[in-house]
Amino acid sequence: VRGLRLRPHVKTHKCIEIGQLQLDAGATGITVATVSEAEMFAAAGFDDLFIAYPLWVDAAKGARLRALSKRARVLIGVDSVEGAAAVSAHLPPGSIEVLVEIDSGHHRTGCLPDAAGGVALAGVRAGLVVRGVFTFPGQSYSPGAAEAAATQEAESLAAAATSLQAAGVACEIVSGGSTPTAALTNGETLTEIRPGVYVFNDAQQLELGRCELADIALTIASTVVHRTSVRVVIDAGSKALGADRPAWTTGYGRLLDHPDARISALSEHHATVDFPDGEVAPAIGSVMRVIPNHVCSAVNLAASFVVADAEASEVWNVAARGANR
Amino acid sequence: VRGLRLRPHVKTHKCIEIGQLQLDAGATGITVATVSEAEMFAAAGFDDLFIAYPLWVDAAKGARLRALSKRARVLIGVDSVEGAAAVSAHLPPGSIEVLVEIDSGHHRTGCLPDAAGGVALAGVRAGLVVRGVFTFPGQSYSPGAAEAAATQEAESLAAAATSLQAAGVACEIVSGGSTPTAALTNGETLTEIRPGVYVFNDAQQLELGRCELADIALTIASTVVHRTSVRVVIDAGSKALGADRPAWTTGYGRLLDHPDARISALSEHHATVDFPDGEVAPAIGSVMRVIPNHVCSAVNLAASFVVADAEASEVWNVAARGANR
Numbered sequence: 001v002r003g004l005r006l007r008p009h010v011k012t013h014k015c016i017e018i019g020q021l022q023l024d025a026g027a028t029g030i031t032v033a034t035v036s037e038a039e040m041f042a043a044a045g046f047d048d049l050f051i052a053y054p055l056w057v058d059a060a061k062g063a064r065l066r067a068l069s070k071r072a073r074v075l076i077g078v079d080s081v082e083g084a085a086a087v088s089a090h091l092p093p094g095s096i097e098v099l100v101e102i103d104s105g106h107h108r109t110g111c112l113p114d115a116a117g118g119v120a121l122a123g124v125r126a127g128l129v130v131r132g133v134f135t136f137p138g139q140s141y142s143p144g145a146a147e148a149a150a151t152q153e154a155e156s157l158a159a160a161a162t163s164l165q166a167a168g169v170a171c172e173i174v175s176g177g178s179t180p181t182a183a184l185t186n187g188e189t190l191t192e193i194r195p196g197v198y199v200f201n202d203a204q205q206l207e208l209g210r211c212e213l214a215d216i217a218l219t220i221a222s223t224v225v226h227r228t229s230v231r232v233v234i235d236a237g238s239k240a241l242g243a244d245r246p247a248w249t250t251g252y253g254r255l256l257d258h259p260d261a262r263i264s265a266l267s268e269h270h271a272t273v274d275f276p277d278g279e280v281a282p283a284i285g286s287v288m289r290v291i292p293n294h295v296c297s298a299v300n301l302a303a304s305f306v307v308a309d310a311e312a313s314e315v316w317n318v319a320a321r322g323a324n325r
Numbered sequence: 326v327r328g329l330r331l332r333p334h335v336k337t338h339k340c341i342e343i344g345q346l347q348l349d350a351g352a353t354g355i356t357v358a359t360v361s362e363a364e365m366f367a368a369a370g371f372d373d374l375f376i377a378y379p380l381w382v383d384a385a386k387g388a389r390l391r392a393l394s395k396r397a398r399v400l401i402g403v404d405s406v407e408g409a410a411a412v413s414a415h416l417p418p419g420s421i422e423v424l425v426e427i428d429s430g431h432h433r434t435g436c437l438p439d440a441a442g443g444v445a446l447a448g449v450r451a452g453l454v455v456r457g458v459f460t461f462p463g464q465s466y467s468p469g470a471a472e473a474a475a476t477q478e479a480e481s482l483a484a485a486a487t488s489l490q491a492a493g494v495a496c497e498i499v500s501g502g503s504t505p506t507a508a509l510t511n512g513e514t515l516t517e518i519r520p521g522v523y524v525f526n527d528a529q530q531l532e533l534g535r536c537e538l539a540d541i542a543l544t545i546a547s548t549v550v551h552r553t554s555v556r557v558v559i560d561a562g563s564k565a566l567g568a569d570r571p572a573w574t575t576g577y578g579r580l581l582d583h584p585d586a587r588i589s590a591l592s593e594h595h596a597t598v599d600f601p602d603g604e605v606a607p608a609i610g611s612v613m614r615v616i617p618n619h620v621c622s623a624v625n626l627a628a629s630f631v632v633a634d635a636e637a638s639e640v641w642n643v644a645a646r647g648a649n650r
Contacts, residue, residue: 079551109595223381294568297593
């Protein structure tokens with residue numbers, strides 16, 4: 001579609017069954033955040049894994065990456081000359097592949113686009129197989145920011161690709177990311193995208209205008225334990241929903257069946273839900289379906305999914321829960 | 326000490342070994358947040374458990390509580406007439422004990438102090454064994470608020486005890502909570518306290534002035550993966566530290582060895598650390614010890630603790646990780 005390969009980020013679901021559905025639907029490989037996520041998916045037979053992170057490789061991590069590279073194609077991120085040197089110090093030449101991470105405006109990790117060629121060349125000289133460049137345009141997580149972020153992402157990646165070519169390093173892979181920008185990206189500059197959240201969506205995507213209520217595929221069932229006429233407290237707190245709460249969100253999550261209600265306070269086992277004028281709060285004992293703000297955080301707190309349609313349900317494990325190192 | 330029994334909240338550590346150390350040091354029982362935490366600790370031999378939560382008891386939860394009550398003394402919270410009726414509908418008379426939760430100013434769960442007698446009497450008439458009252462003065466989690474919260478906690482509990490007595494219900498247990506107020510409470514009104522965080526402390530307690538850096542007993546080891554001269558990015562994010570970030574905190578956690586540094590941004594696998602003028606940021610590859618804002622959230626994300634002193638270390642499990650239902 002649009003000349004782009006899809007390499008979905010499986011940190012969102014950490015689930016073998018869902019990853020397999022993504023491959024079945026045409027994904028050309030998966031993205032993970034950590035070596036332990038890569039290990040979990042490789043053990044399940046996934047054979048094309050990109051750890052989209054500027055790993056600091058020491059002897060222990062090097063040994064794990066060597067073991068991984070024997071059962072799957074492994075790509076990792078590098079964003080500095082020091083990082084490239086550490087990779088080459090602990091891994092045999094050619095055992096893994098490398099993408100240079102660039103900062104396309106999120107200002108987290110990644111080198112400047114113009115510096116990508118220097119990092120790539122240092123990697124090549126140290127014996128690494130450098131395949132291209134990648135970025136995460138996280139500035140897309142702000143209301144109205146997705147379009148500008150997608151433009152900045154494409155321009156920065158184009159500059160980085162030029163920088164590699166100027167340094168004499170071929171740039172086969174140009175990889176972008178983020179669910180808010182996924183639909184705004186095309187294959188003019190990028191060769192692949194790595195969205196994660198899209199598979200479920202969540203309250204952040206809803207409030208960013210990047211999905212509709214009907215696109216929400218995961219909720220957390222919880223029970224009203226306390227009630228006044230305009231407010232209830234439910235038994236899902238930060239240990240079920242996650243505590244993510246950017247300033248631009250309207251609360252700590254949303255209720256699927258009460259779109260005008262807002263979660264105004266959250267503690268470990270309590271969410272306080274306020275209802276608007278004229279809406280009567282549900283009775284004590286009622287079950288509410290909560291949409292978490294950030295579904296990746298919520299999934300990592302659960303042992304399993306209940307996967308249901310109108311006829312049947314089954315349980316799938318969050319196989320890589322806690323696999324965050 | 327101060328005429329108070331200690332019933333520590335083990336949701337902070339979820340660890341059998343630490344709970345046993347607390348009992349060995351004189352705790353008279355433990356507090357848990359959920360039925361599944363109670364099940365985990367009961368299976369390990371803990372025999373006096375207070376689930377400090379206004380549980381909504383249905384048939385499934387009733388069956389679990391009946392099984393629990395056969396191996397341990399079990400107390401649960403009730404804060405409404407409906408809640409008391411649900412408990413008595415699903416549990417044999419006398420199988421568990423009940424404390425009435427009151428709102429002492431945190432405005433989360435709990436009935437008003439003057440309403441406690443009515444809830445207690447409804448419980449007694451429904452066949453419940455009502456032992457007293459409890460509260461969580463969560464308004465103590467704000468700078469300078471601990472003293473007033475402790476006063477409000479004691480006054481509210483005194484009013485609730487009076488309300489029970491006026492309804493003809495004996496009030497043997499008067500239970501308060503919260504680490505910020507723990508040292509400000511005495512046995513004039515309360516009979517027990519239920520702090521949790523005190524066992525480790527965390528960045529919130531530090532910034533509230535309720536502990537010193539030397540009192541911090543848990544940190545998360547993480548590695549510098551990206552660096553400029555005044556900023557680093559480390560590989561511990563919200564999936565290791567938790568995303569708790571009240572408005573009054575100075576960031577998303579603190580660094581034990583760099584007290585003037587601040588974590589200005591957090592995502593799932595990245596924390597951005599800013600260093601003040603004149604302090605040189607640590608080198609890429611350095612290991613940093615991160616103090617989480619809210620240690621209860623951070624512990625729930627980990628599979629185990631490394632327990633170390635100058636001579637030796639061992640590994641203790643977070644036995645009740647994810648036991649949040």
